[in-house]
Amino acid sequence: MSMTDRDVIVVGAGPAGATAAAALAQKGYDVLLMDRHEFPRDKTCGDAVPAGAIELLWRLGMQDKIAQSVARGELYPVEGMLLVSPRGHELHAKFSHGVQGSDSYVAPRIYFDALIQEHAVASGAEFCVGQAKAPIVENGKVVGVTVQGNGRTQNIRARLVIGADGVTSAIARNLRPKTEQHNDSHRAVALRAYIEDIEELPGEVEFYLYKEILPGYAWIFPTGNNRANIGLGMRLDHFRKKKYSLENMLQDFLKMPAIKKRLLRGGQLRDIATWQLNFGSQKNLQHVFDGAILVGDAAGFINPLTGGGIHNSLVSADLAAQVADEALKANDISRARMQVYERLCHEHMWESMRNSFWMQRTFMHFPFLVDFLVRRMKENSQLAQTFLTKL
Ligand SMILES: Cc1cc2nc3c(=O)[nH]c(=O)nc-3n(C[C@H](O)[C@H](O)[C@H](O)COP(=O)(O)OP(=O)(O)OC[C@H]3O[C@@H](n4cnc5c(N)ncnc54)[C@H](O)[C@@H]3O)c2cc1C
Known part of the structure; x- marks a missing residue:
C-alpha cells in the first residue's frame, strides 16, 4: 500500500465507491480506491439492477464491458415483473427501457461489482486491500484515513475522503453525530x-x-x-x-x-x-463534512419500499464526483463549498423516497x-x- 498523499481516497469499492473512483480518475485525479476485500467478492443483495443504473455506467464508458458480461451469461436481462398480492392477485408489468435503450438485469454482485471495480482501475485509480478504521480528523477537518491491512495500521492522507463503505460505514459512524444515525x-x-x-x-x-x-x-x-x-x-x-x-x-x-x-x-x-x-427516507442526515463526502449506502440512499439501492448509489457517486471535481479545482474542500451535494441528492432522489415511504407506511x-x-x-x-x- 502506498504511503503517498493522494488527491482522493475512496473507502469501499462497491458500486458507489468504484463509480466515484472511476469518474474522478478519468478527470485526472490521483485516486486510491480501497476495500477490505479482494475483488471479485460477493455482496448480499437481490442483484436487481434497473436500466437507469446501466445507462449511468454506459456514460462512464462501460457499455462494452457490460455487453461482454451479458454475453458470458453473468448478467441476466429482465423485461418485467410479477407482483403477487396476499390473496394471490397477480400483476404482470413491463419495465421501460432506459432513455438510451438499456435493459434491466439480474446481475449477481460477484460479477457486477467486479466489472465496475475493474473499470475504476482501468480508468487510472489505484486499488488496494485495507480496512478503514476511522477518518483522520485534524482541526475539525478530515485529512485522511487510518487503515488496517497486511497486519499493520497506517495513516493515509488525502485532500478528500469519499466514504463509500456501505451500511456499516466506519467513515459515516465516526463523522455523523450519534443522534443523526439511521433509526430502526x-x-x-x-x-x-x-x-x-x-x-x-x-x-x-x-x-x-x-x-x-x-x-x-x-x-x-x-x-x-x-x-x-x-x-x-x-x-x-x-x-x-x-x-x-x-x-x-x-x-x-x-x-x-x-x-x-x-x-x-x-x-x-x-x-x-x-x-x-x-x-433514504430519514430526513436531515448530513452527507458532507469538511474534507469528506458520503455516497451510496454509507450515506443511506436505499428506497424504503423496493429496497433498491444500486441505482441511487451510482447517482450519488456521480454527483459526488462532480462536486468533488469543482471543490478540488478550487482547492476548497470545506463543507460550505461541497454542501451543494446534499441539495443535488435531494433534488434527484427525495421525491421518490418520500412517495415510497408514504406507500410503505400506508399500504404495506x-x-x-x-x-x-x-x-x-x-x-x-x-x-x-x-x-x-x-x-
Ligand atoms: C438482502 C439485500 C437485497 C438487496 N437487493 C437489492 C436489489 O435487488 N437491487 C438494488 O438496487 N439494491 C438492493 N439492495 C441494496 C444494495 O445492495 C445496496 O444499495 C448497494 O450495494 C449499495 O452499494 P454501495 O457501493 O453503497 O455499498 P456496498 O455495495 O455495500 O459496498 C461497500 C464496500 O465497502 C467495503 N467496506 C465496508 N467497510 C469497509 C471498511 N471499513 N474499509 C474498507 N472497505 C470497507 C465493502 O467490502 C464493500 O465492498 C439490497 C440490499 C440487501 C441487504
Missing part, C-alpha cells in the same frame, strides 16, 4: 440465498406480498437456467418486535404451494446470508389494501406504469 423505522434487514432448481418465469422478477411479511416482501429474481436469487426483507422495527427468524421465513415461503410446485429438486439453496439496509401494513391496489393496477395498466415510474 428507516432501516431493514433482509436475507438472500441462491436457489439452484426453481422453474423460472423467463425474464421476470417476482415480488410476493403476504400477511406475515408485510410491510416487507419476498422475491425471486431469475439468473437463468432455472437458478435464481431468492430472499426476503422486513423493516427493522417490525422484525425486532416480531422476533422472526428470516431463515424460517424463507423455508415457509418455499413451502407455499405456488412456490413448492416449481422446485425441481426440492429447493437447493446456497450462499444464504443476511445484511442490513439504510433507507394492511394486506387488504395491498390486494385492493394490486387489483386496481391489474385493471388499469396506466396506473401500474405510474406506480412503477413514481417510485
